[in-house]
Amino acid sequence: MNSHNSSLSLSNDEAQKSELCLALFRQSLKSIDMDHDGTHFDINRPHVFVILGASGDLARKKIYPTIWWLYRDNLLPPNTVFYGYARSKTTVEEIKIKCEQYMNVKPEERERYDQFWELNRYISGQYNSRTDFEKLNQELTCFEKGAVANRLFYLALPPSVFEEITVHIRNSCMAVKGWTRIIIEKPFGRDLNTSQKLSDHLASLFAEHQIYRIDHYLGKEMVQNLMTLRFGNRIFNPSWNRDNIASIQISFKEPFGTQGRGGYFDEFGIIRDIMQNHLLQILTLVAMEKPATCQPDDIRDEKVKVLKSIKVLELKDVVLGQYVGNTEGEGEAKLGYLDDPTVPEGSVTPTYALAVLKINNERWDGVPFIVKCGKALNDRKAEVRIQFKDVPGDIFDGKPKRNELVIRVQPGEALYVKLMVKTPGMAFDMEETELDLTYGSRYAGVKLPDAYERLILDVFCGSQMHFVRSDELSEAWRIFTPLLHRIETEKVKPISYKYGSRGPKEADEMLVKNNFTYTGSYKWKPKM
Ligand code: NDP
Ligand code: BG6
Numbered sequence: 001m002n003s004h005n006s007s008l009s010l011s012n013d014e015a016q017k018s019e020l021c022l023a024l025f026r027q028s029l030k031s032i033d034m035d036h037d038g039t040h041f042d043i044n045r046p047h048v049f050v051i052l053g054a055s056g057d058l059a060r061k062k063i064y065p066t067i068w069w070l071y072r073d074n075l076l077p078p079n080t081v082f083y084g085y086a087r088s089k090t091t092v093e094e095i096k097i098k099c100e101q102y103m104n105v106k107p108e109e110r111e112r113y114d115q116f117w118e119l120n121r122y123i124s125g126q127y128n129s130r131t132d133f134e135k136l137n138q139e140l141t142c143f144e145k146g147a148v149a150n151r152l153f154y155l156a157l158p159p160s161v162f163e164e165i166t167v168h169i170r171n172s173c174m175a176v177k178g179w180t181r182i183i184i185e186k187p188f189g190r191d192l193n194t195s196q197k198l199s200d201h202l203a204s205l206f207a208e209h210q211i212y213r214i215d216h217y218l219g220k221e222m223v224q225n226l227m228t229l230r231f232g233n234r235i236f237n238p239s240w241n242r243d244n245i246a247s248i249q250i251s252f253k254e255p256f257g258t259q260g261r262g263g264y265f266d267e268f269g270i271i272r273d274i275m276q277n278h279l280l281q282i283l284t285l286v287a288m289e290k291p292a293t294c295q296p297d298d299i300r301d302e303k304v305k306v307l308k309s310i311k312v313l314e315l316k317d318v319v320l321g322q323y324v325g326n327t328e329g330e331g332e333a334k335l336g337y338l339d340d341p342t343v344p345e346g347s348v349t350p351t352y353a354l355a356v357l358k359i360n361n362e363r364w365d366g367v368p369f370i371v372k373c374g375k376a377l378n379d380r381k382a383e384v385r386i387q388f389k390d391v392p393g394d395i396f397d398g399k400p401k402r403n404e405l406v407i408r409v410q411p412g413e414a415l416y417v418k419l420m421v422k423t424p425g426m427a428f429d430m431e432e433t434e435l436d437l438t439y440g441s442r443y444a445g446v447k448l449p450d451a452y453e454r455l456i457l458d459v460f461c462g463s464q465m466h467f468v469r470s471d472e473l474s475e476a477w478r479i480f481t482p483l484l485h486r487i488e489t490e491k492v493k494p495i496s497y498k499y500g501s502r503g504p505k506e507a508d509e510m511l512v513k514n515n516f517t518y519t520g521s522y523k524w525k526p527k528m
Contacts, residue, residue, distance in 0.1 A: 053157035054084025219451030262340035307475035321352030368514035
């Protein structure tokens with residue numbers, strides 16, 4: 001998607017993208033909150049995108065790059081401007097310099113890139129000052145030149161300031177005639193109580209359809225693909241149940257440690273950072289029943305039903321780990337979690353966790369859903385691994401290995417099924433092979449947008465399909481809160497694992513106990 005054209009007239013490529021944008025907007029009309037203006041939705045009306053916390057890490061690494069890519073590709077309403085707001089006394093020029101390395105600007109895009117920054121403004125203000133938010137409102141109003149304009153507020157900020165900021169938005173910065181949408185980043189609380197408090201607070205200020213809780217895993221290609229794969233094919237659904245499936249694993253691995261973010265990480269730990277949100281969201285899409293329609297609330301109703309059927313986790317259902325330095329490793333790998341100077345001494349915060357969840361419904365009764373995630377492991381990957389049961393009434397002397405359907409979320413999106421075939425040739429033997437749909441080769445040249453690109457565009461379009469609803473959130477916390485409290489009050493000591501390893505061996509033992517069979521006999525040869 002190479003889109004730059006310095007003149008104002010559109011190239012074919014750009015015209016197509018504008019069409020796409022218009023189509024997305026039209027498609028989203030159904031779910032747009034018309035109540036605020038009650039008038040016809042107009043893509044040409046002014047839009048302002050406000051980044052609160054514009055001087056921060058998330059803004060620099062994710063939000064500014066994403067809005068630049070959307071702008072570059074002509075996917076935003078034509079009359080959109082961007083306002084940064086934070087306490088720092090900084091400027092657009094300084095933010096531009098800090099963002100530079102994350103923006104991926106091609107030489108031929110330079111002119112458009114400069115145009116993008118010309119549409120940016122920065123306002124310095126406190127998060128607890130009504131006067132400063134009134135000032136922000138005046139600035140927005142100046143640009144909008146009239147009452148009919150739409151406003152998006154992205155809270156790229158620590159959760160400690162969410163409450164006061166949202167009060168100020170409500171009191172001083174709502175669109176007059178047009179919609180206002182609030183985008184919130186996780187963590188949404190620390191447990192059931194704090195999350196409920198935040199939800200109640202937000203609900204006292206905004207309607208649910210104005211709140212967009214981002215879980216960026218819901219913006220990933222293969223996560224969005226789960227619905228199509230399951231409900232757009234006849235082949236999978238009849239076997240998608242306890243009669244055929246032995247166990248399901250949803251894994252997340254990162255090959256690096258806290259990288260100086262230990263202070264933040266230690267407050268939350270891997271369960272809150274990855275498992276309770278990213279992995280649980282994937283789980284709901286794997287396990288839910290077919291929704292009545294593809295409308296966001298029908299889908300989210302089904303996701304909530306799955307969560308409601310999951311029993312509260314207990315300590316016996318989990319394996320917890322914390323990485324230690326690997327004396328044979330190099331650089332960062334020599335250092336353990338506790339060697340990070342930003343981590344409190346003697347911390348027992350887990351950097352690895354495996355949990356076995358049980359869904360108490362007719363489809364899944366007895367099938368272990370194993371979610372596992374960790375930092376400083378041997379690989380970078382996120383995947384769903386659906387392992388089927390052994391073939392009953394075997395006539396091949398125990399040779400058939402279990403079938404597996406693997407949905408590789410990242411890196412290198414792929415879908416593959418491990419299955420048995422007759423060994424090609426004269427012999428009447430058998431071997432494992434795969435049906436392989438690797439996106440990089442099947443869809444070579446197709447650009448898969450970054451998760452944030454899809455999600456921010458969804459907010460412009462008013463589609464909440466890939467955002468977390470408040471009841472989903474409270475069910476997710478219900479499952480994890482007693483466990484988290486127990487880990488914290490009893491200071492449960494995690495098992496040490498070496499930086500760069502697969503995690504604690506106790507995790508593999510837990511897999512075996514939960515009907516996952518690893519044979520290690522399968523070898524995949526990538527296509528040359
Ligand atoms: P394997 O059976 O080789 O491995 C399955 C997974 O089991 C591993 O990824 C590993 O994940 C886990 N594992 C390793 N040791 C143990 C153990 N002792 N107990 C339990 N689990 C264990 O099959 P794969 O499906 O992973 O395929 C092998 C390779 O081929 C992979 O790299 C895969 O990504 C790749 N492949 C890629 C395709 C594509 O991109 N299109 C197509 C087909 C295969 P973990 O350490 O996370 O637990
Ligand atoms: C974030 C976590 O939500 O997801 C990080 O806070 C983690 O700790 C990141 O590194 C992983 O995201 P991705 O898209 O790189 O897999």
